[in-house]
Amino acid sequence: LERQLQQAMKMEALGTLAGGIAHDLNNALVPVLGLTECVLESLPPGSAERADLEVVIHGAARARDLVRRILAFSRKETPERRPVDVGAAFDSAWELLRHALPPAVAVELRCDPGSQILADPSQLHQVFVNLVTNAAQAIGDRAGTVTVTVTAAGGEVRLSVADTGSGMDEAVRARAFEPFFTTKPVGEGTGLGLAVVHGIVAGHGGRIECRSRPGEGTVFDIHLPAFEAAGLEPVPCDFI
Numbered sequence: 001l002e003r004q005l006q007q008a009m010k011m012e013a014l015g016t017l018a019g020g021i022a023h024d025l026n027n028a029l030v031p032v033l034g035l036t037e038c039v040l041e042s043l044p045p046g047s048a049e050r051a052d053l054e055v056v057i058h059g060a061a062r063a064r065d066l067v068r069r070i071l072a073f074s075r076k077e078t079p080e081r082r083p084v085d086v087g088a089a090f091d092s093a094w095e096l097l098r099h100a101l102p103p104a105v106a107v108e109l110r111c112d113p114g115s116q117i118l119a120d121p122s123q124l125h126q127v128f129v130n131l132v133t134n135a136a137q138a139i140g141d142r143a144g145t146v147t148v149t150v151t152a153a154g155g156e157v158r159l160s161v162a163d164t165g166s167g168m169d170e171a172v173r174a175r176a177f178e179p180f181f182t183t184k185p186v187g188e189g190t191g192l193g194l195a196v197v198h199g200i201v202a203g204h205g206g207r208i209e210c211r212s213r214p215g216e217g218t219v220f221d222i223h224l225p226a227f228e229a230a231g232l233e234p235v236p237c238d239f240i
């Protein structure tokens with residue numbers, strides 16, 4: 001429990017820090033974008049200066065979008081709660097995810113129908129992305145399989161993401177959910193993926209377990225309270 005508390009505090013501190021930086025950066029970017037766009041309008045179409053300035057604006061706009069995403073991450077918004085079919089939500093996320101995975105990674109999906117929970121669809125999406133990305137990275141260039149199963153039983157919906165990748169030894173497994181803990185090279189891993197997943201699952205009243213063996217692979221099992229309301233249609237999740 002103490003570790004969970006420590007983890008929550010670290011995430012809170014990170015959110016505050018990131019939010020503060022993002023806020024200042026956003027303020028700094030507003031005049032850059034505003035003024036460059038003004039100058040752009042005064043330049044003749046087709047001129048070299050105009051083309052240069054367009055590159056500047058494009059870069060600044062990308063920075064602004066990034067900053068907005070960090071702000072959204074750090075903001076203490078109450079998460080949405082609506083009936084979501086976990087299997088259907090995964091299918092929808094998968095449409096986006098599959099393009100990002102190396103071709104040697106095979107994915108097997110087994111989804112029970114009627115696996116409804118009350119959830120924030122975009123947070124659920126984040127869970128899928130983080131777990132599947134980690135699984136694919138653990139397989140790397142080798143051939144391997146990621147198996148995703150969604151089952152509903154006993155008032156619970158279980159989401160399991162298993163891979164046949166490198167696995168983790170006990171020391172890594174024990175720290176895997178810690179914010180900033182990563183075994184990946186600088187620039188590739190932030191060590192935040194599983195910390196975020198853990199926070200989201202806990203926020204949904206669920207729990208997450210991890211089993212892993214070096215050289216054999218890893219399984220993440222998430223248990224979430226099922227939502228069983230007669231006559232209520234789940235809202236389709238469209239992440240695209």
Ligand code: ADP
Nearest residue numbers: 134135138176182183184189190191192193194
């Ligand atoms: P990151 O992926 O940025 O390193 P995470 O919090 O997602 O951060 O993961 C922390 C660490 O846990 C990873 O660096 C890796 O060592 C280990 N890990 C996570 N998922 C897997 C997996 N599916 N297989 C093997 N190791 C994993």
